[in-house]
Amino acid sequence: MCMASALDIVRAGRPPRITFVDYPLGHTVGKPFDREGQVDIVRCGLAGFESMTQAEQVEMLGHRWADTEDWKAEEWRKGGAGGKDERKPRDGTPQYQSEQDRILAEGR
Amino acid sequence: MEPIEYMRMTRELYESLGHQPYGWLNADTPPPFTKLNKPLSQCRIGMVSTSGAYVVGQQAYHYKDDTSIRAIPKTTPTDQIHFSHITENYLPDPRRDPNCVFPIDALRTLEAEGVVGGVADELFSCMGGIYSQRRVREELIPALSESFARQNVDAVLLVPM
Numbered sequence: 636m637c638m639a640s641a642l643d644i645v646r647a648g649r650p651p652r653i654t655f656v657d658y659p660l661g662h663t664v665g666k667p668f669d670r671e672g673q674v675d676i677v678r679c680g681l682a683g684f685e686s687m688t689q690a691e692q693v694e695m696l697g698h699r700w701a702d703t704e705d706w707k708a709e710e711w712r713k714g715g716a717g718g719k720d721e722r723k724p725r726d727g728t729p730q731y732q733s734e735q736d737r738i739l740a741e742g743r
Numbered sequence: 744m745e746p747i748e749y750m751r752m753t754r755e756l757y758e759s760l761g762h763q764p765y766g767w768l769n770a771d772t773p774p775p776f777t778k779l780n781k782p783l784s785q786c787r788i789g790m791v792s793t794s795g796a797y798v799v800g801q802q803a804y805h806y807k808d809d810t811s812i813r814a815i816p817k818t819t820p821t822d823q824i825h826f827s828h829i830t831e832n833y834l835p836d837p838r839r840d841p842n843c844v845f846p847i848d849a850l851r852t853l854e855a856e857g858v859v860g861g862v863a864d865e866l867f868s869c870m871g872g873i874y875s876q877r878r879v880r881e882e883l884i885p886a887l888s889e890s891f892a893r894q895n896v897d898a899v900l901l902v903p904m
Contacts, residue, residue, distance in 0.1 A: 637901040642746040645903060649770035651777075657746055661833030663902050667840035670848060677849035677900070678858060684898050685783050690776035704744045711747070716755040720762070721832035722872070729803040732825035732838065739800050 636680050638663050642693070653693040654680040658700045659710060672698065768876055779898065785860040789896035791887055793871030794837060794844040794904040795828035803827035804870045810882040812890065814865040821848055829872035833904060844904045863894035871904050 637650035640663045645653055656663065656676055664680075665673030676698060683694050700706055712718065723730070731737040753765050779786060795804045797813045804811070806829040815824065824841040826834050837843045847866060854862045867890055873879050891899055 636898070637903065639903065641749040641903070643748055643750045644767065647750070647767055647769045649772075649774050650901065651774040655746065657744075660749075660830075661836055661904060662843045663904060664846040664849065665843055667836045667843055670842070670852075673842050673846060674849045674852050677846045678853060680900060681783060681788065681853065681859060684779050684786070688778075690774050707744065707747055711752060714749075714756055715752045716759040718756050718759075720756065720760055721830060723806050723829050723831055725807040725829070727805050727807040729805050730827040731803040732827060736799055736803065736825055740802050 636683050638676075638680050646691075646693070649691060651690050652683050652687050653691070654683050655693055655695050656698055657696070658698070659706060662700075666700070766874070766876070781897070783859055783898075784857055786897035787861045787863060787895055788850065788854075788859045789863040789866070789891045789894055789899040790846070790850060790902065791867040791869060791891075791899065792845045792902040792904065793869055794834075794902070795826050795870050796824050796837075796841065796845045796868035797827065799823045799825055806870075806872070808873050808875050808878055809870045810873060810878050810886070811869070812883070812886050813868045814890065815845075815847070815868060817847065817851065817862050817864055817866055819847065828870065828904065830904075837904075844902060846900075846902065850900075860897075863891075863896050865890070865894055867891075 636652045639645035639653050639655045640658045642655050664676050679696055797803050798815055798819050801813055804827045821841055842848050850862045853859055
């Protein structure tokens with residue numbers, strides 16, 4: 636089962652089963668600290684193993700990120716024409732979340 | 744409302760910046776489809792997240808087509824899961840609560856409830872931002888397949904970021 640918040644990208648890869656959550660990228664299986672919502676989304680995804688009967692079916696979940704859809708305009712503003720390329724440089728050294736992580740992993 | 748068209752969005756962004764178009768994967772064959780041969784409540788479930796998750800103490804991912812994977816024990820304290828991903832702009836919330844893209848607590852809950860027969864002892868992560876589709880096919884996918892086979896899973900949850 637492939638969870639998806641970027642439905643077009645995931646669909647292009649043609650996984651056997653998709654569960655779509657209409658949340659911004661970075662929240663494929665839930666909002667931060669919304670444990671109930673996270674469990675519900677994963678529960679729905681897993682249920683698809685039994686409910687889906689043919690390849691490339693998509694379950695569109697009804698979970699909403701916010702009361703309005705304004706966040707989508709913001710996503711387009713940041714990520715569409717005139718936005719910024721947010722990707723980090725293609726650096727071949729490990730990119731730790733913190734310097735402490737680097738020290739713990741590399742011992743120096 | 745309709746889902747965001749991320750491919751069109753990115754195409755327009757790259758055009759506006761004068762970049763080459765992004766080479767999305769467009770699979771040209773239908774996927775295999777295998778039904779469960781037993782109830783979900785008896786299945787052992789695996790999970791892979793493409794979010795670049797690692798456990799504190801493990802080596803982080805690099806940003807130049809890193810095809811390695813990390814095995815993350817399912818008993819890992821959630822706050823010990825950190826992230827390195829080439830699109831760090833999507834990481835602020837996962838870095839506060841890893842469960843946004845690495846649903847370890849949800850899986851533990853559903854295992855305890857008996858919704859699934861069990862969760863594999865090791866969950867997996869990889870780097871989602873690999874530009875070489877060939878290296879994904881030849882290096883990443885075989886490594887994941889072998890890892891899932893070793894975990895004896897019946898089904899896998901894939902969580903892209």
